[in-house]
Amino acid sequence: MREIVITKAEIKKGITQFRAAISKNLKKKQRIWTFPSGKNESIPTLRIERKEGVLCVGLPSGWNNRVPHLFCIEREGRALSPDVEINIPLDLDRRTGGALVKHRKDIWLCHRGNFNSFRGKIPKQKTLNHFEKWTVPTMDGEKESYVIPVGAVSSPSIIEEMFLFVEAVIELKEQAKLKTSIKQNEAETSKWSNWEEFEGKKSKGGRTSDGYAYEYLHGPLCNSLNKWLKRWNKEKNNNFATKQNSHVDGAIIKNGKAVAIFEVKTSTSFSSQIYSAIGQLIYYKHRHGTDSCSLFLVLPASCNFGPDQIKMFSNLGIVIIVKKRSFETLDGKSLQNVLNEMLIINEATEIPAPNVSA
Template sequence: MTQKENKQAMINFRQRLDEIASAKEYLEWGFPNGKRADYLTHTIPTYLGDIQIGIPESWERRIPHLMRFLKEEGPPSPDVELNIPIEHNRKVSGLYASAGHEVWLCSRGAFTAFRGQIKKEVTFSFFDKWLHEIDDNGRDVKVIPVCSLSSPTIADDIAIFMKSVQELKELYKTGQIGKTRKAKTNTRKSQWGSSPEYEGTKSTGNKGGTEYEYLHGPLCNQLFTNLKSSVANHKGIIVTKNAHLDVALVEKSSNKAVVIFEVKTAALPSNQIYMAVGQLFYYRSLYGKSDSELFLVMPSNCKSDATEKFIRGLGINILYADSGLFYDEIGNEYVPSV
């Protein structure tokens, strides 16, 4: 984006915050280095709880976007900080990016924990389902979309990103990710888990119908969390994924996927739907059983009679996501039948 486009994106983002905020006031933010500063802060309701976003009105070389979940104690301190450079700079953690007719707020994957920086390959492995490849001033780069500035669910989108960053930092802090491990070979479980080789998705804009590409990662995270809660007491089933499968319920005894979920962010006539059909049947042949259930998962604003008729005719189920919950075509909340 040009410097002028970047400036306009910041203005548009502030306008969206004005639209969705329940309160707006100057608050003193505190930082780990002991410094404090007053920033205009928006308090915004989301399904994960209220969040606060503080953005200074002016800055020299970059504009910090400070984000936190609302807490009662102490001065606000950021859970997540995205710095947006005034002029193009790939070394700064955040950016606004053009994606077709949309503008996205994105992260380059630079986060700190323990006062040290988490390696980008660790971050990208954790956010593998979020990654998109964009044209960054003539270079193709992978980024993590936080939200589209035109998203009807922008508040929840930001909150999901913040929650995911918190999870990343906690896993890193406790040593569950980021450590070098010997490669496992020829094991029954080696097909499951995150894959650092994921290459992301190139953002090329609208390909027919309304697409919400930036929602893919957040929806995968919401689905994963929802299913883990649903099957928490089922000792024979685990919730997992791999480089191909968005989410799956796997039977421990057979190490086979008994339910396979493919997340898409557009309805017909988008070619995403045709891709989903092929992917679901192919993944069932690779990872599942002949009777494994197949689910296409989409945002609720992608509900489409034409898509439902087409998908139903192939024996595939549909779920719609709305504020962290998932519903079938007639509005019943989904509960796994395993």
């Protein structure tokens, strides 16, 4: 039977073995990590390159009575901030996420499944359902509980298993964020307004809370887009409004309904953020838009999509816009020209979607 390691000496030994296993042939370098509380900290970090991407692992010496391990899949233009933290307590502590588990002669790095995301904790049962094929029963002190194995310390594929775990947690958090947004959207009316998004470092929970660094970059890109839309609308003297609501990042409004909706993401690769954006745009059109509402996905200039992915967006009727000096399509057509073609006004309440190849 598997059992959670609870003696301090065995825990310290297991941590040393794990860190030695993942550090083989690599040098730790001091890197600045940003936490949701807004604090920055210089932490010894491994940078592990694989075909799956680059995984950064922060290895602080210890915080209070636990030893943290910070995991971040590197993304261009994104601050180094934990996608996942596995904090291993130095004694039996079921409130702390990480745990070492003995199984035969092996020590396994595991997680109890208590994750934070977006605006609070993800219910543990939802986490266990998400990791249903991963979870295993263990003796947890005097009782049995389920944990999520990341990998055996002695496994030659421990790095690849860490990648899989971090990607699965990112997906879980994205799902939780999207479900929260949809639930709130159902509970409220469409209240269009104007405001500026937060820019800078958000404070969300304590120093060891999990968080998304891209949310810090989200505000400036949203603000830049909405300032551009307002300037464009004013210069054209259009009979429209450019507004937002609590979920839609930007919209062009006619008679209280959106004729164009903009969703801003800061991912530079085809990730779970982008999958979420597709669902959000389709739902927001249903909830807030006209039947012919045009859909735009706004990304950083460094986004890297292949021809098949670009074609898929075009087939879905979603125009990809990137932020360079100004906003433009991937093939260099200015957003101004796209909107001018789309909004051949004629005082119509509904406007056909643009025939633009993203």
